[in-house]
Amino acid sequence: MLPRRDFLALGAATAAMALLPGRAFAAIPTGVKVHGLSAFGDLKYKPDFAHFDYVNVDAPQGGTFNFSPPNWGQNQSPLTFNTLNSFVPKGDAPQRMEMCFDSLMVRALDEPDAMYGLIADGVTISDDRNGFTFSLRPQARFHDGTPLTADDVAFTFKLLKDKGHPDYSLSLTHLDDAVAKDAHTVELIFSGKQSARTILNVVGFPVLSKAFFTANPFDSSQLNPPLGSSAYKVGRWSAGTWIEYERVADYWGNDLPVNRGQNNFQRIRIEFYQDRTAAFEAFKKGEILYREEFTSRVWAKQYDFPAFTAGKVVKHEFPAETVPSMQATAVNQRRPQFQDPRVRRAIALCFDFEWTRRNFFYGSYERSQSCFEKSDFRAEGTPSPEELALLEPLREKLPPEVLGEAVTQPASDGSGRDRKQLGKAAKLLAEAGWKRSGDFVVNDKGGRLPAEFLVEDETFVQVYSPWVANMKAIGIDASIRLVDSAQYQLRQSTFDFDLISAAFSFSATPTRDDLEIFFHSRSASVSGSRNLPGTSSPAIDMLIDAVGAAKDRESLTVAMRALDRALRARRDWIPSWYLANHRSAYWDMFGFPGQKPDFGFPVEALWWIDKGKAAKIGKA
Structure with a gap:
């Protein structure tokens, strides 16, 4: 954090950043129970809404959905699992364990940040806006029939704060207390130092059973399915191989407005494969029914198998969500050789995206430039006056490029070895004190500059090999290390990589909490955080505070663009590529809503089995 004198010296930026928690949710009254929360008070759905607009309330229920999830969080892994506790920093948990646990509120996928009551039927905000009192639905139950009470909620938030994965614990840093007022009333009390929008993250956290985790350890040794409360529970499973989630017939929340039209499959099955080829072969045989295709060569060349040519399998591109995304390479500044930004820039110049796009991606990916790609938060051109109000006082604490044109990765000549760019990279290494000695550059002690890519998939060995070859050409001792999933997860969470x-x-x-886990000094030393490069900058911290302080969407956009400029100028992350759409492939046996929501794509929750289609392709 900045010393107090430096904070006060920020001058005009201080006013732009300042927003006390007392002004959070200013459009939502205090002392009155409300059915939903949003950052700026904009709620699409009224208290008496029947269901979300993006669901089919008449969707039939039943059948098995065997799919390869395209995303995951916390300690989850797509390749294996050795624990069923998805809420702790260590271990490899199966994807979609979160489907087994309800939360106080849930997000509407057709609004940017609105949350509506699930376990809670409403929330009352205190006059100082640091306290949130939730009224719990008395019918809420765990899967064993026991009531889900305020004691469970209070226990959960204290447990996640003390021992939970950083995805949870960092958001709960400023939670002072969680108090069960009675069986159906719980209050979350914050210190006043929290982000104005912290509560939007917190209300979506899973609520756990106090009885279960009092009797069982809260750690990664847990292969006993934790007691849940939601539409699904763990059914059969084989550790590291496959898991099934069974729909709960008497799920207490079936008829709530936030659930209607969702959770239509009777069984959701996930199988784990150590390599992409095996997973694709399973899909071709119909053992997997839905997948998103992330390998351009496969999408372009290998959908010629019998089931596809017979029309049983469909390829379809769905529009991506209108949310900021980042695909990039982290350069670990916990390693001394990467602390000079000139070295990080030199490494970036060795990546020939144009050659890679043509030879590996079949022209399907676009070059990423921003940490917040595909959103209005991507900085363009020179800073606006409003952005300058935030950036100018931080001039001495940020790279000089931050006040000019937004930093971009230069286009290569597409040859695979652009001599001009490699010459610039070599010059940067020399300026940073790395001198050529034979095949390598060395520092003043004669030590080489090692740079090892850590990967868990053979595909990335192929994609990164030309990048490594270019680094070697300018004297970097570059290499690729392919490891198994368990080792990859461990080394990533402990920052043991280059x-x-x-x-x-x-x-x-x-929210500030979203960004802290990726970019804030506080998360740089927290094992399991997403701050993979080890970003530790008081100026970045202040810009994250500005995001958290935004009082409306306009000021939020200004702060996010300023943050984007600063992150890109630091070159902690090397942006790589992105897709504009979801490349989905599935056996043609499903129904789905005609309009995809803009802010989410949970196929497993929104789709259903179309029995007529299934019969036509022999999957009835």
């Missing part, structure tokens, strides 16, 4: 690539999506209305 270079590592990742893809993330942010909320359409990012």
Whole structure:
């Protein structure tokens, strides 16, 4: 954090950043129970709404949906699992364990940040706007029939704050207390130091059973399915191989407006494969029914198998969500050789996206430039006056490029070895004190500059090999290390790598908590955080505070663009590529709503089995 004198010296930026928690949700009255929350008070659905507009309330229920989830969070892995506790920093949990647990409120996928009551039927905000009192539905139950009470909620938030995965614990840093007022009333009390929109994250956290986790350890040794409360529960499973989630017939929340038209499959099955080829072969055989295709070569060349040519399998591109996303390579500044930004820039110049796009991606990906791609938060051109009000006082704490044109990754000549760009990279290394000695550059002690990519998939060995070859050409001791999923997860969570690539999506209305886990000094040393490069900058911290302080969407956009400029100028992350759409492939046996929501795409929750289609392709 900045010393107090530096904070006061921020001058005009201080006023732009300042927003006390007392002004959070200013459009929502205090002392009155409300049915929903949103960052700026804009709620589409009224208290008596029947269901979300993007669902089919008449969708039939039943059948098995065996799919390959395209995304995951916390300690989950797409390749294996060795724990059923998805809420702790360590271990590999199966994807979609979150489907088994209800939360106080749930997000509407056709609004950027609105939350509506699930376990809670409403919330009352205190006069100082630091306290949130939730009225719990008395019918809420765990899967064993026991009541879900305020004691469980209070227990959960204290547990996640103390021992939970950083995705949870960092948002709860300023939670002072969680108090069960009675069996159906719980109050969350914050210190006043929290982000104005912290509560939007917190109300979506899973509520756990106090009885279960009092009797069982809250750690990664847990292969006993935790007691849940939601539409699905863990059914059969084989550790590391497959898991099934069974729909709960007497689920207490079936008829709530936030659930109607959703959770239509009787069984959701996920199988785990160590490589993409095996997963694709399973899809071709109909053992997997839905997948998103992330390998351009496969999408372009390998959908020629019998089921596809017979029309049983469909390829379809659905529009991507209108949320900021980042796919990039983190350069780990916990390693001394990467602390000079000139070295990070030199590494970036060795990546020939144009050659990679032509030879590996079949022209399907676009070059990413921003940490918040595909959104209005992507900085363009020179800073606006409003952005300058935030950036100018931080001039001495940020790279000089931040006040000019937004930093972009230059286009190469597409040859695979652009001599001009490699020459610039070599010059940057020399300026940073790395001198050529034979095949390598060395520092003043004669030590080489190692740069090892950590990957868990053979596909990335192929994609990154030309990048590594270019780094070697300018004297970097570059290499690729392919490891198994368990080792990859462990090394990522403990920051034991040089270079590592990742893809993330942010909320359409990012909160300070969303951003802290990726970019804030506080998360740089927290194992399991998403701050993979080890970004630690008081100026970045202040810009994240500005995002958290935004009083409306306009000021939020200004703060996010300023943050984007600063992150891009620091070059902690090397932006890589992105897709404009979801490349979906599925066996033609499903129904789905005609209009995809703008802020989410949970196929497993919104789709259903169309028995007529299934019969036509022999899947009835």
